[in-house]
Amino acid sequence: MTALQDLIESGVRKGLQQCYGVDAAGQEITLQSTRKEFAGEYTVVTFPLTRLARKKPEEIGQDLGIFLKDELEEVKEFNVIKGFLNLVIEDAYWARFLLQEAGESDFGRSPARDERVVVEFASPNTNKPLHLGHIRNILLGWATSQLLDAAGFDVKTVQIVNDRGIAICKSMLSWQRFGEGATPKSAGVKPDHFVGEHYVMFETRFQEEYRQWQQSEDAQQVLQAKNKKDLPEKEFWKGYKNTYFNNFSDLGAAAKEMLLKWEQGDPETVALWNKMNGWVYEGFDETYERLGVRFDKLYYESQTYLLGKDMVESGLEKGVFYRKEDGSVFVDLTDAKLDEKAILRADGTSLYITQDLGTARLRYDDFGATRMVYTVADEQNYHFQVLFEILKRLGEPYADGLFHLSYGMVDLPTGRMKSREGTVVDADDLMDEVIQEAYQSSLERESTSDLSEEERREIIRKIGMAALKFQIIKVGPQKRMVFDPKESVDLQGQTGPYVQNAFVRTRAVWRKAGSPDLAAASEYTTLEPTERELISQLYAYPTLLRDAAENYDPSLVAMYCYELAKNLHKFWHDVSILNAGSEAATAFRLRLCQSVGNVLESGMGILGIEMPERM
């Protein structure tokens, strides 16, 4: 709620008292911003007031309009259309706001509030390079962390790396058997891709082995005995793959043995594991840097997968959990419309959820955070409901600050990405492509031809990355989205470069202006419609940020930046700045450009998008 909205709302209450003698204390005042096609910046909806005032909506609008214009010096004029009272704010109010508050360097950001929040995102497996799905996760998580930072929280970014398990063992085994001592360097391949290639290699070799085995007598016996539904042979084998892996395959046995050795701490295996994970991290770091994200702390599952057992104990003591006869531990969440859930296996070993209980506590111990955000795709909605419910019942001090930043998966036009069908869009490739596209597009322009090759490359990088990031982040998190890698990304219209272009214009006019005298700005008294629009939009920035942070929704910031850029472009088209006709107008409009530019840079910065000075 802004100061203006506060003023209007209490004005309306007072007006209802004065005009009709009714006490509107319990009445909600519906206040919204005025639609473009009508004059005004704020609109009071009078329909809900009819019961209270016992008048027609139009009459209430008239009465309140007259009252507010008289009562509030900020209200310049009003008009009534049906049940809508549109209020026009005084030019002087907007002008003062622009020249004073909007110019502050941290405009829009909330003061620090001494509360710490941990934001988790990325959290990949270490057997394959990052892909399009990770990109959405990373951009969303990062933007949300920046948004919370802008809202005044002390934010720590973390991820938990899944560095153990059968998957990485497959890559290790493949390298050991078929790698011939090659390294990423000797092969000239980005290290995480190198490891990913071995993961694929394992699958290929395994499939070969599986096909050959299918011809054997053993296999034919299995087919006879197990194919009860009389499936076609091909279909049967498809479904039998895991059983084969576990019971017959040499490669499968070797991979499982490797996992066992790793768990036993076999030095040779651990060394290999370290080497290959090291390659992966080297590659990941490069990708994170290109994406412009950083982590304050990395957790590794190899170090946390045994955590949580002490919490199981205390849960048992508190009566939150119960032990079954076979020794397994369960929690009964049926009264919270969830199920009974296993917390500990009968043999005493941990589960995924056990580990998550432990790492939640670990993060609390590490950071003292009272809030934790988990950026994880919506396929795990149920898991997080369960996790949060348990933490609540255990009485953990941060239990009320837990939030699952759930987001929809990224689909291709052909449907879901499937690694088996080779449709996975690689993160590094994708970034290369959009930057290449930005490069092509820049060839058609002369605007940066006087710059050095290096400077131009840097600008093109910013443009390409802006296009990619904006396209993904402008979609609301919970929404499943379709991404077409063939069309890659647009550079025109509702895009990152469109917003960058607006910013560049605000800078260009300042470069051209030299060092103007801005004192005259305060003498500018009558605003153009396009100026009112821009200023009232700037005015809404702080509440927009708070609102977006409260909802953990960076897409609201993206849409806001787009709208602001759009109005800047219109302003640019409608009025002249340097040839405005008066010193006052020129100075005022320069200040306006400056503030709009700053807000665009601030908002896009929250989204992890950099602004070029020229483009």
Next chain:
RNA sequence: GGCUGCGUAGCUCAACUGGAUAGAGCACUUGACUACGAAUCAAGAGGUUUCAGGUUCGAAUCCUGACGCGGUCACCA
């Protein structure tokens, strides 16, 4: 099947959480560079908000049902 999310222009997405004639971009048609940057602006066309009921001054939004598409229902992660 149980639970859960979604269904808006040809396509990708909005709609201030129940408010005005459902808005943007892409693609398509047309106009604007001798003007501070045309990655821009302006205009046109494009809709029974999946369908059927209900709630009320007022519904894309809330309720019920149907249809369609996901996700999830392990002592996996």
